[in-house]
Amino acid sequence: MGPKLQQYLSCGTKSAIFPKTDATTLNIPDTVGYTSLFEFGQLIVDIPKIENVDISIQCQDDFGLSTVDTLAGAHASAKQLEVTIYGIGEKAGYASLEEVEEYSGIAFAHESGIHRVGIECLIQ
Numbered sequence: 241m242g243p244k245l246q247q248y249l250s251c252g253t254k255s256a257i258f259p260k261t262d263a264t265t266l267n268i269p270d271t272v273g274y275t276s277l278f279e280f281g282q283l284i285v286d287i288p289k290i291e292n293v294d295i296s297i298q299c300q301d302d303f304g305l306s307t308v309d310t311l312a313g314a315h316a317s318a319k320q321l322e323v324t325i326y327g328i329g330e331k332a333g334y335a336s337l338e339e340v341e342e343y344s345g346i347a348f349a350h351e352s353g354i355h356r357v358g359i360e361c362l363i364q
Contacts, residue, residue: 265296265320270309273302273333281312296320299335306335311344 268287270280284295297313297320299306310321323337 257356264292265294266290267296267298267320268304268313268318269300269322271298271300273300273305273309273314274306275299275309277308277312279304280309281316284313284316284318295321296322298322301333306333307339307343310335310340314340314344326356 269282275283280297280299284297287295295313295318297310297318299309299313299322301307310323313336314321321340322334323340324334325337327336
C-alpha cells in the first residue's frame with residue numbers, strides 16, 4: 241500500500257467527497273485480495289475520521305486473505321463489513337460471515353446484532 245493511495249484517500253474523503261454529499265458510508269474495498277492484514281488495517285486507521293460517516297470494507301478472497309483482512313479492518317474501526325453468508329454472495333469471494341464471527345469472538349447472539357435464526361432462514 242503506497243503513500244499515494246493513502247494521500248488520495250485522505251484528500252478525497254476530507255475535501256472532495258463527503259462535504260458535498262449526504263453520504264453516510266465510505267466503502268474501502270480490497271478488490272484483488274492481496275493486501276496483507278497489517279497493510280489493510282493500517283489503511284483503515286489512516287483514513288481521516290469524518291463526522292457521521294462510517295467506514296465499510298469489502299475484502300476479496302483471491303489469495304485467501306479476506307477473513308483476516310476483514311478482521312483487521314473491523315479492529316481498525318470499520319463499522320460495516322461486506323461478507324457472504326454461507327458462501328452465498330458476489331463471486332462467493334468475500335469473507336464468510338461465519339468465519340468473521342468465529343475468529344472475532346462475536347457470538348451469534350442478539351446482543352451482537354447477528355441473528356443465526358434469521359441467517360439460516362435466508363439460505364433455505
